[in-house]
Amino acid sequence: MSDPRPIGVFDSGVGGITVLRAIHDLLPGEDLIYLGDTARLPYGTKSAETVVRYATQAANALIARDIKLLVIACNTASAVGTPVLAEKFAPVPVIGVVEPGAEAAIAASSGRHIAVIATEGTVRGGAYPRAIQARAPDAAVVQTPATVFVALAEEGWTDTAPTREAARAYLAPLFAGTNHPDTLVLGCTHFPVLADAIRAELPDGVTLVDSATTTAQAVARVLGDQAAPEGRDGTVRFLATDGPERFARVGQIFFGQPINEGEIEIIDL
Known part of the structure; x- marks a missing residue:
């Protein structure tokens, strides 16, 4: 039976809006609430204990709005x-976004040879290799930080010469030679908006795994018959902890449509 309550999505900033967009595209009838903890970003430079505390506070704010499912974007x-x-x-x-991305990478990789690009913090933490090898112990996983991609995405430089040059610099060492990975995981929620530029620098036959899309698919599976009925138009609400002007300006790059600054609710966690 359909559950009319909204889905809650949170991130440290605006990058997770790619996940929100993927859910909205796949499940257009769902009401969505997105929270960007913009006052305390980035999470990647913080200790694990601090990140868990921040994440718990963000989740509490969404749970208080009676959500039916929580997505950590x-x-x-x-x-x-x-x-x-x-x-x-x-x-x-x-x-979360890691587990669906890992599962999709394994499903896509015929040779169990997988590359991951992410932020420095995600690479340093080793979340994707752990998640992939927990499911496929024989998988070979290589990864590299692609930090510049975050700034390029937030500037809206989704497929420009500098973006292609950065993609070439990051990807060439990973995909050199004939025995290169057959699958690439975009392990940062900023990166899907750069997919065209990234794909253009990959060798033929390499599969690109977008963790935003795979997370949306996981949401659909978990909801099952609780999903909103077909034909319904869902709503999207935005919450932030600081900077509504920047949130709206940069967020629309990831959402693919304008975000009204005046409709962003500023909250204190």
């Missing part, structure tokens, strides 16, 4: 916080 928070939040907020389902 932040790789850092997903890596360290998913089990904690799942236990704390049960029976509300909690979905």
Whole structure:
């Protein structure tokens, strides 16, 4: 039976809006609430204990709005916080971005040779290799930080000469030679908006795994018959902890449509 309550999505900033957009595209009838903890970003430079505390506070704010499902649209928070939040907020389902991305990478990789690009914090934490090898112990996983991609995405330089040059610099060492990975995971929620530029620099036959899309698919599976009925137009609400002007300006790059600054609710966690 359909559950009319909204889905809650949170991230440290605006990058997780790619996940929100993927959910909205796949499940257009769902009401969505997105929270960007813009006052305290980035999470990737913080300790695991601090990230779990911040993630718990963000989740509390969404749970208070009577959500039916919680999505952690932040790789850092997903890596360290998913089990904690799942236990704390049960029976509300909690979905992070790492696990669906890892599962999709394994399904896509015929040779069990997988590359991951992410932020420095996500690479340093090793969340994707752990998640992939927990499911496929024989998988070979290589990864590299692609930090410049975050700034390029937030500037809206989605497929420009500098973006192609950065993609070439990051990807060439990973895909040199004939025995290169057959699958590339975009392990940062900023990166899907750069997919065209990234794909253009990959060798033929390499599969690109977008963790935003795979997370949306996981949401649909978990909801099952609780999903909104077909033909309904869902709503999207935005919450932030600081900077509504920048949130609206940069967020629309990831959302693919304008975000009204005046409709962003500023909250204190």
